Amino acid sequence: MNLMEAIKTDICVIGAGSGGLSVAAGASQMGADVVLIEQGEMGGDCLNYGCVPSKALLAAAESVQAARDAGRFGVHMAEPVIDFGQVHQHVRDVIDGIAPHDSQERFEGLGVNVIRASASFTEPKTVAAGDYEITAKRFVVATGSSAAVPPIPGLAEVPFLTNETIFSVHEKPEHLIIIGGGPIGCEMAQAHRRLGCKVTLLELFTMIPKDDPELVDVVRQRLIAEGIDVREGIGVEAVEGQGTALRVVTSDGAIDGSHVLVAAGRKPNTESLGLAAAGVETERGAIQVDARLRTNKKHIFAIGDVTGGYQFTHQAGYHAGVVVRNILFRAPAKVDDSSIPWVSYTEPELAHVGLSEEQLMQQDAKGTVLRSDFAGNDRARATGQGEGLLKVMVDRKGKIRGASMVGPHAGEVIQPWILAISQGLHIRAMTGYRAPYPTLGEINKAAASSFYTPTLYSSRTQRLVRWLMKLP
Numbered sequence: 001m002n003l004m005e006a007i008k009t010d011i012c013v014i015g016a017g018s019g020g021l022s023v024a025a026g027a028s029q030m031g032a033d034v035v036l037i038e039q040g041e042m043g044g045d046c047l048n049y050g051c052v053p054s055k056a057l058l059a060a061a062e063s064v065q066a067a068r069d070a071g072r073f074g075v076h077m078a079e080p081v082i083d084f085g086q087v088h089q090h091v092r093d094v095i096d097g098i099a100p101h102d103s104q105e106r107f108e109g110l111g112v113n114v115i116r117a118s119a120s121f122t123e124p125k126t127v128a129a130g131d132y133e134i135t136a137k138r139f140v141v142a143t144g145s146s147a148a149v150p151p152i153p154g155l156a157e158v159p160f161l162t163n164e165t166i167f168s169v170h171e172k173p174e175h176l177i178i179i180g181g182g183p184i185g186c187e188m189a190q191a192h193r194r195l196g197c198k199v200t201l202l203e204l205f206t207m208i209p210k211d212d213p214e215l216v217d218v219v220r221q222r223l224i225a226e227g228i229d230v231r232e233g234i235g236v237e238a239v240e241g242q243g244t245a246l247r248v249v250t251s252d253g254a255i256d257g258s259h260v261l262v263a264a265g266r267k268p269n270t271e272s273l274g275l276a277a278a279g280v281e282t283e284r285g286a287i288q289v290d291a292r293l294r295t296n297k298k299h300i301f302a303i304g305d306v307t308g309g310y311q312f313t314h315q316a317g318y319h320a321g322v323v324v325r326n327i328l329f330r331a332p333a334k335v336d337d338s339s340i341p342w343v344s345y346t347e348p349e350l351a352h353v354g355l356s357e358e359q360l361m362q363q364d365a366k367g368t369v370l371r372s373d374f375a376g377n378d379r380a381r382a383t384g385q386g387e388g389l390l391k392v393m394v395d396r397k398g399k400i401r402g403a404s405m406v407g408p409h410a411g412e413v414i415q416p417w418i419l420a421i422s423q424g425l426h427i428r429a430m431t432g433y434r435a436p437y438p439t440l441g442e443i444n445k446a447a448a449s450s451f452y453t454p455t456l457y458s459s460r461t462q463r464l465v466r467w468l469m470k471l472p
Helices: 018-029 044-048 051-073 084-102 104-109 183-194 213-225 313-329 357-363 378-382 415-422 442-456 459-469
Strands: 005-014 034-037 113-115 119-123 126-129 132-141 145-147 175-179 198-203 229-232 236-242 245-250 253-257 259-262 266-268 300-302 341-344 349-354 368-373 389-394 400-407
Touching (some): 005 018, 018 034, 018 044, 018 104, 018 313, 034 132, 044 051, 051 084, 084 104, 104 113, 175 245, 175 253, 183 198, 183 213, 183 341, 213 229, 349 415, 357 389, 357 400, 378 442, 400 415
Parallel strands (some): 005 132, 034 113, 132 300, 198 229
Antiparallel strands (some): 126 132, 245 253, 341 349, 349 400, 368 389, 389 400
């Protein structure tokens, strides 16, 4: 009989993704005794299967498209030759370059006790992991999420791809069929199309459904223009075939392809955690937490995707900060999602923060939606990127409540609005600064300034100016 080695610690973190790593590093460096448990790759989904590899692949695809589009500037070149294997080596190199920052060696150097094993609660204050039994004062569950696989007949019998396997395909897919038109599906559709693949995108409802429909349509039209077969309102009834001879049967007929990528949502990773033994409540697999990210067992916290909320790396990092303040300093820190941003990294990018136009109108019928087009931005014109639009949601008192944007580098350009909403700023705060010319960011000031246009150029103002001009 093998006896497990007992470990007592201050904080036990389960999951070494972005959120778990942030808690472990912060707590350890501030003096807490920390055990970090990870059964898979250090760095979690973001580093190995999500944000990092997808953006590296998108960067390669953007370079191809830039070469194709160079003719509009009078620069003519042949169709780019794509070495798909080398593209994926670029993706691997990017991951490998970041990996040391998230490595076991680095965290052990910070004083964290890293255990590479699957973790499961055996009772509320004890976790079993490999040859160890860990008892802790506080636990932080940060196990993230994984691709949800819909119950499509035949899908389990074919070699389908998810975000965890798509970046291991080193041969160019002849025809990639993507099931799911959310941000991941749309990003992968555009990247693979630009890299020379035939792509069909299938969505049961409408693509990128959480964003402004008017702005989403700009992305939709770009995908279609680039040759992606976008089919919305299409149900997938079955998948069949073998190897690279696959068929997807839909409500609109059958589609033959070489590869199938499932990008139909995410599910929390909670199945093997033994949460019942800990007495932790879940709903649809997600751990239920309060505003301080505590479960119903107040010594057990949960952060990031596993809570079933916003599934973004920056949200997990934010959660980590809230938990560290709660655990280490006993401060009643609470989550505030009023200024959480998100970005779909298609081209053009789609970004959002705060209230949508629809939400503003529901809360304040006298609110204002300010608009500014990239077509009127001189930098966008100079770079041939005039396609796009900014919407800013302002309540009746002039307080900035939300911003939605589609256009070049939207994820960067929207950031002043994130700051403004997080600080509760009035729209006048976005009109008083000097924006360097010519920059894409001038679109922000243009939108903000339009709030005062009706007053500034009103008949009342004109009468006042005429009267003032009569004075000596």
